[in-house]
Amino acid sequence: xxxxxxxxxxxxxxxxxxxxxxxxxxxxxxxxxxxxxxxxxxxxxxxxxxxxxxxxxxxxxxxxxxxxxxxxxxxxxxxxxxxxxxxxxxxxxxxxxxxxxxxxxxxxxxxxxxxxxxxxxxxxxxxxxxxxxxxxxxxxxxxxxxxxxxxxxxxxxxxxxxxxxxxxxxxxxxxxxxxxxxxxxxxxxxxxxxxxxxxxxxxxxxxxxxxxxxxxxxxxxxxxxxxxxxxxxxxxxxxxxxxxxxxxxxxxxxxxxxxxxxxxxxxxxxxxxxxxxxxxx
Amino acid sequence: xxxxxxxxxxxxxxxxxxxxxxxxxxxxxxxxxxxxxxxxxxxxxxxxxxxxxxxxxxxxxxxxxxxxxxxxxxxxxxxxxxxxxxxxxxxxxxxxxxxxxxxxxxxxxxxxxxxxxxxxxxxxxxxxxxxxxxxxxxxxxxxxxxxxxxxxxxxxxxxxxxxxxxxxxxxxxxxxxxxxxxxxxxxxxxxxxxxxxxxxxxxxxxxxxxxxxxxxxxxxxxxxxxxxxxxxxxxxxxxxxxxxxxxxxxxxxxxxxxxxxxxxxxxxxxxxxxxxxxxxxxxxxxxxxxxxxxxxxxxxxxxxxxxxxxxxxxxxxxxxxxxxxxxxxxxxxxxxxxxxxxxxxx
Numbered sequence: 039x040x041x042x043x044x045x046x047x048x049x050x051x052x053x054x055x056x057x058x059x060x061x062x063x064x065x066x067x068x069x070x071x072x073x074x075x076x077x078x079x080x081x082x083x084x085x086x087x088x089x090x091x092x093x094x095x096x097x098x099x100x101x102x103x104x105x106x107x108x109x110x111x112x113x114x115x116x117x118x119x120x121x122x123x124x125x126x127x128x129x130x131x132x133x134x135x136x137x138x139x140x141x142x143x144x145x146x147x148x149x150x151x152x153x154x155x156x157x158x159x160x161x162x163x164x165x166x167x168x169x170x171x172x173x174x175x176x177x178x179x180x181x182x183x184x185x186x187x188x189x190x191x192x193x194x195x196x197x198x199x200x201x202x203x204x205x206x207x208x209x210x211x212x213x214x215x216x217x218x219x220x221x222x223x224x225x226x227x228x229x230x231x232x233x234x235x236x237x238x239x240x241x242x243x244x245x246x247x248x249x250x251x252x253x254x255x256x257x258x259x260x261x262x263x264x265x266x267x268x269x270x271x272x273x274x275x276x277x278x279x280x281x282x283x284x285x286x287x288x289x290x291x292x293x294x295x296x297x298x299x300x301x302x303x304x305x306x307x308x309x310x311x312x313x314x315x316x317x318x319x
Numbered sequence: 320x321x322x323x324x325x326x327x328x329x330x331x332x333x334x335x336x337x338x339x340x341x342x343x344x345x346x347x348x349x350x351x352x353x354x355x356x357x358x359x360x361x362x363x364x365x366x367x368x369x370x371x372x373x374x375x376x377x378x379x380x381x382x383x384x385x386x387x388x389x390x391x392x393x394x395x396x397x398x399x400x401x402x403x404x405x406x407x408x409x410x411x412x413x414x415x416x417x418x419x420x421x422x423x424x425x426x427x428x429x430x431x432x433x434x435x436x437x438x439x440x441x442x443x444x445x446x447x448x449x450x451x452x453x454x455x456x457x458x459x460x461x462x463x464x465x466x467x468x469x470x471x472x473x474x475x476x477x478x479x480x481x482x483x484x485x486x487x488x489x490x491x492x493x494x495x496x497x498x499x500x501x502x503x504x505x506x507x508x509x510x511x512x513x514x515x516x517x518x519x520x521x522x523x524x525x526x527x528x529x530x531x532x533x534x535x536x537x538x539x540x541x542x543x544x545x546x547x548x549x550x551x552x553x554x555x556x557x558x559x560x561x562x563x564x565x566x567x568x569x570x571x572x573x574x575x576x577x578x579x580x581x582x583x584x585x586x587x588x589x590x591x592x593x594x595x596x597x598x599x600x601x602x603x604x605x606x607x608x609x610x611x612x613x614x615x616x617x618x619x620x621x622x623x624x625x626x627x628x629x630x631x632x633x634x635x636x637x638x639x640x641x642x643x644x645x646x647x648x649x650x651x652x653x654x655x656x657x658x659x660x661x662x663x664x665x
Contacts, residue, residue, distance in 0.1 A: 217372055218405035220392045222419035222470065228393075232418075236409040 060296070066289035083290035092274065092291075099270040102185065102260075103253035106192035110249045111242065113193070114200035117142065118241075119234070121201070122208035130213065139205065146198045154191055154262050161187060161263075183265035191259040199248035207241030208234070243309045251299050271295060321384050323348045323506055324369065324474065329378035331364055338364050340530040342378070346474075346508060346523075351500050353509045353517040355553070356527035362510045363402075366476050369508065370399050397474040398467035402482060404459045406451045412438075412462055413447040419470040437465040440499065457488045468499070474506045481516065493519050514554050518542060526550050547661050551593040558599070558635050562592040562660065570660055573631055575608050577653065581660035590660050596624070596638040598657035607650015611635065613643045627651065 070080045086092075121139050128136055145153060160166045161182045168178045181187045211234070219229045257272030264273075271291065278288030322345035329342040338361040346352050354362035367373040368380060371392030380387045387395060398419070406415050416437055420430045438444050441461035451459065460480060467475055477496075481489045497520045500507045511517055517524050518538040526533040526541060526549075534546040545551035548559045562572040564584040570577050572592055584590060604610045611629040623642045627635045627649060635651060643649050 212403065212405060214401050214403060214405040215407065217370075217392070218399070218401055218466075219407070219418070220372075221370060221397075221399045222466070223393050223422040224418075225391075225393050228422065232422075233407060233409075237407075239409075 063289045063292055066286050067293050068290075069286050071286070083287045084294065086287060087291055087294060095269050095274055096271055099254050099272070102188055102192070102270065103250050105189045106196060106253045107246055107250045109189065109193045110197045110200040111245065114197050114245065115204055115238075115242070117197075118201045118204035118208055122205050122211075125209050126213060143198045143202055146202075150195055151258060154195060154259055157191060157194065158182070158262065182263065183267055185268065187263040188260050188268050188270075191263040192253050192256065195256075195259060196249040196253060199252075200245040203244035203248065204238060204241040207238045211237055239309065243306050247303060247306045251302065254299075255295055322346060322381075323350075323383060324508075325381040325384075326365070326368075327379050327381065329365070329368065329375045329380070331361075331368065331373065331375050338530050339368075339375070342530075342532060344525060344532065344535070346506060349504050349506055351497070351507045351509065351520060351522045352525060353511060353521040353523070354525050354527060355511060355514060355517040357512055357553070360527040361530040362512075362527050363478055366399070366478050366508060366510050369474070370397055370476055371395050396472055397476055398470050398472040399476040399478065400460075400463050400467050400480045402478045402480065404463040406459055406462055406466070408451050410451070411447070412443065412449050412451065412454070415451065415462055416466045416469050418466060423470075433469055434465075437469045440468070441465045441495075456483055457492070460484065460492065464496070464499075468503065468505070472505065474508060475500075477507060477509045479511055480509075482511075482513075489516070496520065518554070526553060528553075543659075545593060545659065545661070548591040548593060551659065551661070556596050556636055558594045558596065560592050560594075560633060561663075562590050564588045564590050564660060568655075570658065573609060573629060573633055577608065577658055578655040579658040579660055580656050581658070584660070584662075589663055591663055593659040593661065594635075594653055594657060596636040597622070598653060599635060599637045599639075600652040600654075601625070601627070601637055601639055601641075601643055602650045602652055604648045604650045607652055609635075609651040611649060611651060613645050613647050613649060616642055616645055618642075 067083050068079045068081060070078055070082050121136075121142065125135060125139065128134070158165070162168075163178070163180055163182070168180075171178060181190070215233060215237075216229050219233045220226070224232060254270075255272045255275075257270065257276045260268045260270045260273055261276075275288050275291050275295075278284045278291065282288075324346040326342055326344045329339050330337070331339040338359075342361075342365065344365075354365055356362050364373060368375050369387075371387070371390065374388070382396075407418065410418070413434055416434045417430050420433060425433075434447075435444070438446065441464055443458060443461050443465070446454070446458070446462075451462070454462065460483075463480070480496075481492050484492060493516060496507070509517075509520065518541070521538055523535065524538055524541045525535050528549055534541060534550045536544075541550065542554055545554060545557075548557075551557045552559060560572055562570045562577075564581075564587065565571050565576065566586060567582040567584075568579055570579050570581070570590065570592060577592075601607075609629050611627040614626045614628045614634070616623050616625045619638075622638045622640050625637045625639065625643060627637055629635065629651070637651075
C-alpha cells in the first residue's frame with residue numbers, strides 16, 4: 039500500500055522552490071512600468087523580445103548550441119562506443135568493470151567554472167598552446183574571444199553528458215544480438231550501422247537533449263571564452279537582470295526559453311516512444 | 320561419401336580451462352544431430368565454432384570437404400537460432416525476418432514473398448507489424464527460427480532454443496521443429512541438456528562430458544546400449560551397480576548370478592551393470608533373485624516410482640504400474656537382455 043502523505047514534503051519542496059519561482063518570474067514578465075510611474079500588466083515584454091536584434095542573438099545561440107551538439111556527438115559517440123565495447127569484453131571474461139569510464143565522466147563532478155577558466159591559460163596569446171606551437175616553430179593561433187573558442191568550451195564542458203547516456207545504452211546491448219546480425223550475413227561495419235546505431239538511438243536522443251538545452255542558455259562559457267564580445271541568450275538574460283536592471287524583460291526572455299525547452303524535450307521524447315530500452319536520463 | 324560438416328581434432332581452451340578435447344565428429348546432409356550434455360560440457364562451443372564465433376586452438380572444420388576456418392561468420396552458409404533468441408528490438412517481426420534477405424540485396428517482392436511463406440511455416444501470420452517486445456516467449460522463438468530459416472541455410476544451428484519455454488509449449492515446438500526439418504530438408508545441429516528432447520527429435524545423438532564425446536549413435540542405440548555408466552545415467556534414470564563378470568553371459572551382482580547377453584570381458588573382471596528402472600519386475604519375495612524392502616513409492620502418472628532396498632543396502636529404482644506398499648517385502652527379477660554390462664568407468 040502506498041502512503042500518500044510520505045510525498046507531501048517533496049510536493050511542498052517542489053511547490054516552494056520550483057512552481058512559486060516560475061510564477062514570480064511569469065508575474066515579473068507581464069509587469070510593465072509605464073511612463074507615469076504606475077504599473078500595469080501586458081505582454082509588451084514578450085513583443086519586445088521578438089525584435090530583429092534579439093532574434094539575431096537567439097538565432098546565434100541556436101547555431102552555437104547546434105555546433106556544440108554536433109561536435110559532442112561526433113567525438114562522444116566513438117568514445118562511448120569504444121568504452122562500452124571494452125567494458126563488455128571485460129564483463130564477458132568475468133573481470134571487474136574498468137576505471138576508464140570513470141575517468142571520462144569524472145569532470146562532471148568538478149566545478150564547471152573552474153574547468154572553463156583553466157582553458158584560458160591554455161588558449162591565451164602567451165598561453166600553453168601558443169608556447170608549445172612556438173616551440174615547434176608553428177604559427178600562433180588566437181582563437182580566444184571567437185565563436186570557435188565558445189564552441190570549444192561548450193564541447194569540453196558538455197561532452198560527458200553525451201558520453202554517459204550513449205555509453206549506458208551501448209553497454210546493455212546483448213552481445214548475441216551482434217552475433218545474430220553477423221550470422222545473418224552482416225559484416226562488422228554493417229552490424230554497426232544496421233544494429234548498433236539504431237539500438238543506441240535512445241541514448242543519442244538523451245545525449246542531444248543533455249547537451250543542446252544547456253548549450254542554448256549558458257552564459258558563463260560565452261562570458262569567459264567570448265570576453266564579452268559574444269552575446270548569447272543566456273548573456274542577454276544575465277544582462278537584463280544585472281546590468282540593464284530590467285527584470286521584467288529578462289523574465290520574459292526566461293519564460294520564452296523555458297517554453298522552448300519544454301517543447302524540445304517533448305519532441306525528443308517522441309523519438310523514444312515505443313522503445314523500451316530507455317537511456318539513463 | 321563426403322560428409323557435409325566434419326570436425327577433426329578440435330581443441331579449445333578458455334584461459335586455463337580446456338573446454339574441448341580432441342573432438343572428432345561428422346555430420347551428414349539432412350541429418351538432425353543433437354549435442355547432448357550437462358552445462359559446461361562444451362556443446363555450445365562446438366556450435367559456436369561451426370558458426371564462426373569461436374576459433375579452435377587446433378583442428379579443422381571442413382564444410383563439404385573444404386576448411387571453413389578462414390571464412391568469417393557473415394560469409395558462412397549456416398544460420399543460428401540463439402538461446403535467448405537475440406531478436407533485434409528496434410525492428411518489427413517482418414523486418415527481423417527480412418534482415419538477412421535485405422543484406423543479400425534481394426528484391427522487395429521476393430523478400431515479402433519469402434517472409435510471408437516463413438510466417439506461415441511458423442504459424443505467425445498476421446504478426447508482420449508487431450513489435451518484438453509485444454510477443455510471448457514462444458512467439459519470439461518462432462520469429463528467431465523464421466529469421467534463420469528464411470535464408471535457406473545449408474545447416475541450421477540451434478543453441479538450446481526451447482530452454483526458456485514451459486513444458487507443454489516445449490513439447491509441441493519439438494514436434495514442429497522436427498517436422499520443419501523433414502519438410503525443408505535442412506541439416507539441424509541442435510544443442511540441449513534435455514535428454515528427452517534429444518531422444519524425441521534426433522537422428523543422431525552425440526553425448527558429451529567435460530569436452531569429450533562419450534557416445535555417438537541413434538537415440539534407440541544410446542538408450543538401449545549405452546557405452547558407459549555416464550551415458551546410461553545421463554540418458555534417463557538408471558540403476559548402476561557394481562558386478563563381477565564370471566564368464567561370457569554370466570554376471571554376478573551382490574553375490575547373485577544373473578544371466579545376460581554381454582560377452583568379451585576378462586574372467587572375474589569388475590564391471591558396471593546398468594538396469595533401467597522400467598526393466599525391473601517386482602514379484603513375491605520367494606520368486607525373485609534378490610529380495611528387498613520397498614522404501615518409498617511415488618505416483619508418477621503412468622507408473623509408480625519405487626525405491627527398493629536390498630538386504631546389503633543396495634538401492635534399486637523401479638518403475639511399475641502396480642503399487643507395492645512402502646515396507647512390503649518384494650523380489651526383484653531382470654530379464655537377461657535388459658542387463659547392460661559395461662567396463663568400469665575410471
